[in-house]
Amino acid sequence: NAGVMQNPRHLVRRRGQEARLRCSPMKGHSHVYWYRQLPEEGLKFMVYLQKENIIDESGMPKERFSAEFPKEGPSILRIQQVVRGDSAAYFCASSPNRDSSYTFGSGTRLTVV
Amino acid sequence: DQQVKQNSPSLSVQEGRISILNCDYTNSMFDYFLWYKKYPAEGPTFLISISSIKDKNEDGRFTVFLNKSAKHLSLHIVPSQPGDSAVYFCAASAIQGAQKLVFGQGTRLTINP
Numbered sequence: 001n002a003g004v005m006q007n008p009r010h011l012v013r014r015r016g017q018e019a020r021l022r023c024s025p026m027k028g029h030s031h032v033y034w035y036r037q038l039p040e041e042g043l044k045f046m047v048y049l050q051k052e053n054i055i056d057e058s059g060m061p062k063e064r065f066s067a068e069f070p071k072e073g074p075s076i077l078r079i080q081q082v083v084r085g086d087s088a089a090y091f092c093a094s095s096p097n098r099d100s101s102y103t104f105g106s107g108t109r110l111t112v113v
Numbered sequence: 114d115q116q117v118k119q120n121s122p123s124l125s126v127q128e129g130r131i132s133i134l135n136c137d138y139t140n141s142m143f144d145y146f147l148w149y150k151k152y153p154a155e156g157p158t159f160l161i162s163i164s165s166i167k168d169k170n171e172d173g174r175f176t177v178f179l180n181k182s183a184k185h186l187s188l189h190i191v192p193s194q195p196g197d198s199a200v201y202f203c204a205a206s207a208i209q210g211a212q213k214l215v216f217g218q219g220t221r222l223t224i225n226p
Contacts, residue, residue, distance in 0.1 A: 004156070033212070042202055042216035043157065056213060091156050098212055101147065104156030
Protein backbone atom coordinates (compact mmCIF):
# COMPACT_ATOMS: atom_id res chain seq x y z
CA ASN A 1 0.00 0.00 0.00
CA ALA A 2 1.94 2.98 -1.27
CA GLY A 3 1.90 6.12 0.82
CA VAL A 4 1.23 9.64 -0.37
CA MET A 5 3.40 10.22 -3.42
CA GLN A 6 4.69 13.65 -4.29
CA ASN A 7 6.69 14.58 -7.34
CA PRO A 8 9.03 15.96 -8.13
CA ARG A 9 11.01 15.73 -4.88
CA HIS A 10 13.08 18.74 -5.90
CA LEU A 11 12.12 21.48 -8.32
CA VAL A 12 14.21 24.43 -9.41
CA ARG A 13 12.56 27.29 -11.22
CA ARG A 14 13.73 30.69 -12.37
CA ARG A 15 11.82 33.76 -11.26
CA GLY A 16 8.77 34.24 -13.43
CA GLN A 17 8.39 30.59 -14.42
CA GLU A 18 5.55 28.29 -13.41
CA ALA A 19 5.86 25.49 -10.87
CA ARG A 20 3.59 22.44 -10.87
CA LEU A 21 3.64 20.15 -7.86
CA ARG A 22 1.87 16.82 -7.97
CA CYS A 23 0.36 14.72 -5.22
CA SER A 24 -1.11 11.24 -5.52
CA PRO A 25 -3.03 10.38 -2.36
CA MET A 26 -3.04 7.00 -0.70
CA LYS A 27 -5.33 4.42 -2.25
CA GLY A 28 -8.88 4.98 -1.04
CA HIS A 29 -8.22 8.53 0.13
CA SER A 30 -10.35 11.21 -1.45
CA HIS A 31 -9.32 14.15 0.75
CA VAL A 32 -6.13 16.06 0.01
CA TYR A 33 -4.41 18.84 1.92
CA TRP A 34 -1.50 21.06 0.93
CA TYR A 35 0.87 22.66 3.43
CA ARG A 36 3.90 24.88 2.96
CA GLN A 37 6.95 24.99 5.20
CA LEU A 38 9.21 27.98 4.96
CA PRO A 39 12.78 27.61 6.29
CA GLU A 40 12.91 27.35 10.10
CA GLU A 41 9.13 27.54 10.39
CA GLY A 42 6.28 25.14 10.98
CA LEU A 43 3.92 23.90 8.32
CA LYS A 44 1.23 26.33 7.20
CA PHE A 45 -2.10 25.14 5.82
CA MET A 46 -2.80 26.17 2.26
CA VAL A 47 -5.79 24.30 0.85
CA TYR A 48 -8.10 21.33 1.43
CA LEU A 49 -9.64 19.55 -1.54
CA GLN A 50 -11.90 16.65 -2.25
CA LYS A 51 -12.32 15.13 -5.66
CA GLU A 52 -13.19 17.97 -8.04
CA ASN A 53 -13.95 20.38 -5.18
CA ILE A 54 -12.02 22.96 -3.20
CA ILE A 55 -13.33 22.77 0.36
CA ASP A 56 -11.13 25.31 2.15
CA GLU A 57 -8.58 27.55 0.47
CA SER A 58 -8.21 30.01 3.33
CA GLY A 59 -4.44 29.53 3.43
CA MET A 60 -3.79 30.09 -0.26
CA PRO A 61 -2.18 33.35 -1.34
CA LYS A 62 -4.70 35.39 -3.29
CA GLU A 63 -2.62 35.58 -6.44
CA ARG A 64 -0.49 33.20 -8.50
CA PHE A 65 -1.44 30.07 -6.51
CA SER A 66 -4.10 27.55 -7.50
CA ALA A 67 -4.91 23.95 -6.67
CA GLU A 68 -7.02 21.24 -8.18
CA PHE A 69 -7.91 17.62 -7.52
CA PRO A 70 -9.53 16.25 -10.67
CA LYS A 71 -11.74 13.19 -10.88
CA GLU A 72 -8.87 11.28 -12.42
CA GLY A 73 -5.21 11.82 -11.66
CA PRO A 74 -3.21 13.52 -8.96
CA SER A 75 -3.84 16.76 -7.13
CA ILE A 76 -1.86 19.66 -8.59
CA LEU A 77 -0.59 22.75 -6.80
CA ARG A 78 0.27 25.37 -9.38
CA ILE A 79 2.34 28.48 -8.74
CA GLN A 80 2.52 30.97 -11.55
CA GLN A 81 5.30 33.54 -12.00
CA VAL A 82 7.31 32.22 -9.08
CA VAL A 83 9.30 34.60 -6.88
CA ARG A 84 12.17 33.90 -4.48
CA GLY A 85 9.78 33.98 -1.52
CA ASP A 86 7.98 30.91 -2.91
CA SER A 87 11.06 28.80 -2.14
CA ALA A 88 9.86 26.31 0.46
CA ALA A 89 8.96 22.70 1.08
CA TYR A 90 5.44 21.88 -0.04
CA PHE A 91 3.78 18.94 1.65
CA CYS A 92 0.68 17.11 0.59
CA ALA A 93 -1.38 14.90 2.90
CA SER A 94 -4.39 12.69 2.35
CA SER A 95 -7.13 11.08 4.41
CA PRO A 96 -10.03 8.72 3.70
CA ASN A 97 -12.59 11.12 5.15
CA ARG A 98 -12.84 14.52 6.78
CA ASP A 99 -12.64 13.22 10.34
CA SER A 100 -9.55 11.03 10.04
CA SER A 101 -6.02 12.04 10.79
CA TYR A 102 -4.00 12.27 7.66
CA THR A 103 -0.79 10.92 6.15
CA PHE A 104 1.84 13.24 4.73
CA GLY A 105 3.97 12.76 1.67
CA SER A 106 7.71 13.42 1.63
CA GLY A 107 7.28 16.86 0.12
CA THR A 108 8.49 18.82 -2.87
CA ARG A 109 11.32 21.25 -2.26
CA LEU A 110 10.91 24.23 -4.53
CA THR A 111 13.88 26.50 -5.10
CA VAL A 112 13.42 29.70 -7.04
CA VAL A 113 16.62 31.12 -8.47
CA ASP B 114 -0.35 35.65 14.65
CA GLN B 115 1.27 32.50 16.00
CA GLN B 116 -1.59 30.50 17.49
CA VAL B 117 0.59 27.50 18.34
CA LYS B 118 4.01 28.13 19.80
CA GLN B 119 6.93 25.90 20.56
CA ASN B 120 9.32 28.18 22.36
CA SER B 121 12.31 25.84 22.43
CA PRO B 122 13.91 25.55 18.99
CA SER B 123 16.13 22.74 20.21
CA LEU B 124 16.54 20.26 23.03
CA SER B 125 19.37 17.89 23.84
CA VAL B 126 18.78 14.84 26.06
CA GLN B 127 20.91 11.93 27.09
CA GLU B 128 19.89 8.49 25.89
CA GLY B 129 17.69 6.71 28.41
CA ARG B 130 16.50 9.92 30.09
CA ILE B 131 13.14 11.62 29.66
CA SER B 132 12.56 14.12 26.85
CA ILE B 133 9.91 16.77 27.47
CA LEU B 134 8.74 18.91 24.59
CA ASN B 135 6.41 21.81 25.25
CA CYS B 136 3.75 23.61 23.26
CA ASP B 137 1.47 26.56 24.03
CA TYR B 138 -1.60 27.70 22.16
CA THR B 139 -3.72 30.82 22.21
CA ASN B 140 -6.93 29.86 20.42
CA SER B 141 -9.50 28.54 22.90
CA MET B 142 -11.45 27.01 19.98
CA PHE B 143 -8.79 24.33 19.54
CA ASP B 144 -10.09 21.02 20.79
CA TYR B 145 -7.78 18.43 19.24
CA PHE B 146 -4.02 18.34 19.50
CA LEU B 147 -1.42 16.25 17.75
CA TRP B 148 2.31 15.66 17.78
CA TYR B 149 4.25 14.90 14.63
CA LYS B 150 7.82 13.77 14.20
CA LYS B 151 9.84 14.77 11.17
CA TYR B 152 13.14 13.49 9.83
CA PRO B 153 15.12 15.53 7.28
CA ALA B 154 13.84 15.24 3.71
CA GLU B 155 10.72 13.38 4.85
CA GLY B 156 7.16 14.37 5.60
CA PRO B 157 5.82 14.64 9.15
CA THR B 158 4.76 11.37 10.74
CA PHE B 159 1.88 11.26 13.19
CA LEU B 160 2.93 10.29 16.72
CA ILE B 161 0.14 10.80 19.19
CA SER B 162 -2.95 12.95 19.72
CA ILE B 163 -5.24 14.11 22.48
CA SER B 164 -8.77 15.44 22.58
CA SER B 165 -9.64 18.37 24.82
CA ILE B 166 -11.91 16.16 26.92
CA LYS B 167 -8.82 14.35 28.20
CA ASP B 168 -5.75 15.54 30.05
CA LYS B 169 -3.46 12.63 29.25
CA ASN B 170 -2.93 10.11 26.50
CA GLU B 171 -0.28 7.43 26.49
CA ASP B 172 1.11 5.24 23.73
CA GLY B 173 4.14 3.18 24.60
CA ARG B 174 7.07 5.49 25.33
CA PHE B 175 5.06 8.57 24.35
CA THR B 176 2.68 10.46 26.61
CA VAL B 177 0.93 13.71 25.84
CA PHE B 178 -0.39 15.92 28.64
CA LEU B 179 -2.93 18.68 28.11
CA ASN B 180 -3.53 21.55 30.52
CA LYS B 181 -6.50 23.43 29.09
CA SER B 182 -6.55 26.18 31.68
CA ALA B 183 -2.95 27.03 30.87
CA LYS B 184 -3.41 26.33 27.14
CA HIS B 185 -0.36 24.14 27.31
CA LEU B 186 0.52 20.66 26.19
CA SER B 187 3.64 18.60 26.46
CA LEU B 188 5.04 15.44 24.96
CA HIS B 189 7.05 13.10 27.18
CA ILE B 190 9.31 10.47 25.69
CA VAL B 191 10.75 7.95 28.09
CA PRO B 192 13.20 6.39 27.80
CA SER B 193 14.69 8.48 25.00
CA GLN B 194 16.43 6.59 22.23
CA PRO B 195 18.85 7.73 19.48
CA GLY B 196 16.16 7.12 16.84
CA ASP B 197 14.03 9.76 18.54
CA SER B 198 16.37 12.47 17.25
CA ALA B 199 14.15 14.49 14.91
CA VAL B 200 12.11 17.67 14.73
CA TYR B 201 8.86 17.49 16.67
CA PHE B 202 5.86 19.58 15.71
CA CYS B 203 2.86 20.28 17.84
CA ALA B 204 -0.40 20.89 15.92
CA ALA B 205 -3.95 21.84 16.79
CA SER B 206 -7.34 21.89 15.15
CA ALA B 207 -10.64 23.54 15.98
CA ILE B 208 -14.04 22.05 16.73
CA GLN B 209 -14.96 21.86 13.07
CA GLY B 210 -12.67 18.94 12.54
CA ALA B 211 -9.16 17.86 11.74
CA GLN B 212 -9.10 19.15 8.19
CA LYS B 213 -7.01 22.20 8.94
CA LEU B 214 -4.12 21.90 11.34
CA VAL B 215 -2.21 24.81 12.84
CA PHE B 216 1.41 23.87 13.48
CA GLY B 217 4.01 25.17 15.86
CA GLN B 218 7.50 26.02 14.66
CA GLY B 219 8.99 22.75 15.78
CA THR B 220 11.59 21.63 18.33
CA ARG B 221 14.71 19.81 17.21
CA LEU B 222 15.37 16.97 19.64
CA THR B 223 18.84 15.44 19.79
CA ILE B 224 19.42 12.29 21.83
CA ASN B 225 23.04 11.92 22.90
CA PRO B 226 24.53 8.47 23.50
